[in-house]
Amino acid sequence: MIPFLDLKAVNARYRDELAQAAKDVIDSGWYIRGVQIKAFEKEFAEYCGTKYCVGVANGLDALILIFRAYVELNKLKEGDEIIVPANTYIASIIAITENRLKPILVEPDERSYNIDVNLIELAITPKTKAILAVHLYGQLADMVAINEIAEKHELLVIEDSAQAHGAIMCSKKSGNWGDASGFSFYPGKNLGALGDAGAVTTNDLELANIIRTLANYGSHKKYENLYKGINSRLDEIQAAMLRVKLKYLDNEIKNRRDVANYYINNIKNNKITLPKFKNECEHVWHLFTVTTNNRSDLQQYFLDNNVETLIHYPIPPHKQGAYRELCNESYPITENIHKNILSLPISGIQSEETTQQVASIINGY
Numbered sequence: 001m002i003p004f005l006d007l008k009a010v011n012a013r014y015r016d017e018l019a020q021a022a023k024d025v026i027d028s029g030w031y032i033r034g035v036q037i038k039a040f041e042k043e044f045a046e047y048c049g050t051k052y053c054v055g056v057a058n059g060l061d062a063l064i065l066i067f068r069a070y071v072e073l074n075k076l077k078e079g080d081e082i083i084v085p086a087n088t089y090i091a092s093i094i095a096i097t098e099n100r101l102k103p104i105l106v107e108p109d110e111r112s113y114n115i116d117v118n119l120i121e122l123a124i125t126p127k128t129k130a131i132l133a134v135h136l137y138g139q140l141a142d143m144v145a146i147n148e149i150a151e152k153h154e155l156l157v158i159e160d161s162a163q164a165h166g167a168i169m170c171s172k173k174s175g176n177w178g179d180a181s182g183f184s185f186y187p188g189k190n191l192g193a194l195g196d197a198g199a200v201t202t203n204d205l206e207l208a209n210i211i212r213t214l215a216n217y218g219s220h221k222k223y224e225n226l227y228k229g230i231n232s233r234l235d236e237i238q239a240a241m242l243r244v245k246l247k248y249l250d251n252e253i254k255n256r257r258d259v260a261n262y263y264i265n266n267i268k269n270n271k272i273t274l275p276k277f278k279n280e281c282e283h284v285w286h287l288f289t290v291t292t293n294n295r296s297d298l299q300q301y302f303l304d305n306n307v308e309t310l311i312h313y314p315i316p317p318h319k320q321g322a323y324r325e326l327c328n329e330s331y332p333i334t335e336n337i338h339k340n341i342l343s344l345p346i347s348g349i350q351s352e353e354t355t356q357q358v359a360s361i362i363n364g365y
C-alpha cells in the first residue's frame with residue numbers, strides 16, 4: 001500500500017538528531033519557556049523574514065490569540081466582521097467566533113482555491129475590520145491585492161499560514177505579508193512537530209508581547225496578570241524537534257515541488273482536473289489536490305490499486321452543525337470543491353518511483 005503520508009518515514013531520516021535534541025532538553029531540566037523555544041522563535045522569524053515569532057501550543061491557538069490581542073488593543077470588538085474564505089478548514093472560522101467576532105464567508109477562486117479577491121470588496125460593510133487570508137494547500141492567497149484592499153478600507157490583514165510554511169509570492173514568504181500570521185506545526189504539516197505546536201509571526205512588537213502574555217495566563221511577570229489569558233505555550237521538547245526539522249524544510253519543499261511537477265506533467269486523464277498555480281508564486285504543495293465528478297469511485301479505484309488518498313475536506317464550515325447560523329447562505333463554488341476534491345500522496349520524502357506509480361494508476365482510471 002502506498003500511504004498518503006508516512007510520518008514515521010518522514011521523521012526517521014532525522015531520528016538521531018531528534019533523539020539528541022530530546023536528550024538535550026531532558027538533561028537540561030528546563031521544559032517550559034527555556035532556551036529551545038527562544039532559539040526556535042528567533043530561527044523561525046528569520047526564516048519567515050519577520051521581526052518576531054511567538055511559539056504557542058497549536059495552530060488554532062495562534063489564530064485565536066491574534067484576534068484576542070487585537071481585542072485587547074481595542075482594534076477589534078464583539079460583533080466586528082472578519083472576511084474569510086468559505087472553503088477553509090473550520091479552524092479559521094473557530095478562531096473568529098471564539099473572540100465573538102463574526103465570520104463573513106467569501107467564495108474562493110476556482111483556479112487557486114484561495115479567496116477570490118474580486119469578491120472581497122463586495123463583502124465589506126461598515127462593521128468589517130479584518131481579512132483573514134488563508135493560504136490553502138500551500139499556495140499564497142493574492143496578498144498584493146488583499147493588502148491593497150485592506151489599505152483602502154483600513155482593515156487588518158491576518159494570515160492563516162497553517163499549510164504554507166515557506167510559500168513565497170514576489171520574493172516574500174508566508175507569515176510576512178499581513179499584520180500577523182498563525183502557523184500550525186501539526187505533525188502532518190510541511191514543518192511538523194512530533195505533537196501539537198504552533199506559532200505567530202509579526203513585525204509588531206506590541207502585538208507580539210500581548211500574544212506572549214495572553215498565552216501565559218495573561219501574565220507578563222510571574223504572579224502578575226495583565227489579562228484574562230490562557231495556557232498556550234510551545235514546550236521545549238517540541239521547539240527542539242522543530243529546530244532540527246526547520247534546517248531541512250527547504251529540501252523537503254523542493255521534493256514536494258518535484259512530486260507536484262511530475263504529477264502535473266504526466267497525469268493525462270480528462271476525467272481529472274489538476275490544480276493550478278500562479279507563476280509568481282512558489283507553491284509548497286502541502287497538499288496536491290485533484291477534482292473529479294466521481295470522487296468516491298476514484299478513491300475506491302485508488303484503494304483497489306493499493307494507494308491511499310484523503311479528502312480535504314468533505315464538509316464545508318457553513319454545512320457543519322457547529323455553524324448552523326451560516327447554513328442559510330449558499331456557496332456553490334465552495335460546495336462543489338468540497339464535493340469533488342481528492343488529495344493524492346505527496347511528501348518531502350516521496351520517491352520518484354512512488355510518484356510515477358501514482359501517476360500511472362490515475363492515468364488508468
